[in-house]
Amino acid sequence: MSTELQQQQQHLLWRAGFGPALEQWTQLGQGKTSPASLFDAMEKASRPAPAPFKLVTNVVDGLLQGVDGVRRTELTPEQRQQLQRRSRQEIRNLNLEWLNEMVNSRQQLREKMAFFWHGHFASRNLNALYQQDLVNIIRRHALGDFGTLLKEVSRSAAMLAFLNNQQNRKQRPNENFAREVMELFTLGRGHYTEQDVKEAARAFTGWQYQLNGEFVFRQALHDFGEKTVLGRTGPWGGEDVLKFLLEEKQTALFITQKIYRFFVNEQVDPARTKELAEKFYASGYNISSLLRNIFTSAWFYAPQNRGKRIKSPVELLVGIRRTLPMELTNPEVQLFMQRLLGQVLFLPPNVAGWPGGRSWIDSSTLMYRLRVPQLLAGNDLLQVRTKSDDDQEMGRMEQRPAGGAGQRVEATIRWTELYKALEKVPREQLLPRLTGLLWQLPAAAATEQVVGQFTDASGRERYIQSAALRLMATPEYQLC
DSSP states (O other): OOHHHHHHHHHHHHHSSSOOOGGGGGGTTOTTOOHHHHHHHHHHHTOSOOOOOOSOOOHHHHIIIIISHHHHHTSOHHHHHHHHHHHHHHHHHHHHHHHHHHHHOSOHHHHHHHHHHHHHTOOOOSOHHHHHHHHHHHHHHTTSBHHHHHHHHHTSHHHHHHTTGGGOBTTBOOOHHHHHIIIIIISOTTSSOHHHHHHHHHHTTTEEEOTTSOEEEOGGGOOOSOEEETTEEESOOHHHHHHHHHHSHHHHHHHHHHHHHHHTOSSOOHHHHHHHHHHHHHTTSBHHHHHHHHHTSGGGGSGGGSSOSBOOHHHHHHHHHHHSOEEESSTTHHHHHHHHHTOOTTOOSSTTOOOOGGGGOOHHHHHHHHHHHHHHHHTOEEEOOOOOOTTTTTTOOOOOOTTOOEEEOOEEEOHHHHHHHTTTSOGGGHHHHHHHHHOSSOOOTTHHHHTGGGSOOSSHHHHHHHHHHHHHTSGGGGBO
16 A cells, blocks of 8 residues: 555545545555556546526525515515525525535535635625526536526526626616726636726626526617727627626636646746646636546646645535535534534625635634534534624624524444445554644654544544544645
8 A cells, every 4th residue: 555645546536526525535545546547437437417406496485585676565574484484495405405415425626626616706695596507607607618608697586686787788888897806716816907897897788587587688778889898999788798708817826826736836936837728728717627637637646736735614515515425414414514613505705705724723612622522423403603694694693692503413324335445554554644644744653642632542433433533624725
């Protein structure tokens, strides 16, 4: 068994997916599977189109949840609150469904890339149907053509509503949608002018959505006049603007740099990202091609890129569940944990998404992170109050008991599967083996003193269980 090969394989599984599943442990470090061939297998598994989420199917909800102002005014305050509560619950269900997909899906590369796009194309919307449509678009096109993904996201009801394009009409243009498409989705700040934004906003007039979430172009609201966008003059529409944005090589560079920060290292290598961006542009914005160029390159596996990235709260929770197979009697407690740790799916802090990096860690969130493994293993009670963030709750804070509401974590971990995965490991090698599997940093010489002395040595199974939990409750486990 090669320790270096094992670390490279785990590096790929954490970056291109959500970490190794327990059933993969016995194959890690084996000479048969190079990182390149492992990526081939991940890519192949992710090629089929994903099954779309279909939790939200009642189109009438779209009619009643604030889309049609006239119809909405006919509702009583109690009816409006009831509809909002129902939609929030559907979004929570969607959250848990996607979490389960991240944990269990063989399409790890697709779900991880969709998770990246979820932050890139950040959108908050109380209409659960629109949120579901957007995440289905992102998952379907996550590994395909960026131009198609950009167009489909831009035409989605969730994004059009969130960025106020429903209010963008000729003679009364709203610049919000056009600005964010340029600044956050394609070019990046500083690579367009204010005049470009004003003219592009005119081009996007008439881009609307129907009550069922379907895109519709309303000609009566569109400005058919001549516009100059990024140096091009003509009677442009929204699709023309998206085409011009894709023609700009800066778009390929901006996307590549953001992907590099997320998948490789927060410290961007200018020469490397420039080369990757040129290939990305030449490929016609083929996302899979860009990922292959990253994940099959020798530099991706260099020590300076391993164990340097702080796991986001979702990556942490999903990774733990992939390592420790479990049944959750109250899966909704995962929503509470997400809020506690600072990342709730479908509720990004703003249109720029989650900042990531060191922003995930402060004195309180680190303490909670270190408690998560023990909470899951011990059916413990979370007696904390999550941060009051009315911005994330979109002005609709739910009432919580004074002093914070306790929520019990009711999980049943299938420990026998962990014991079986380690059954061939000699007793004296258990701690080094577990450390190598759970940490993406070289094991410290003091591991035995820091972790080993606090484990339960009364029996092999108790030792494995307590050592695994101790290793996962360390600062080192927060890195991948």
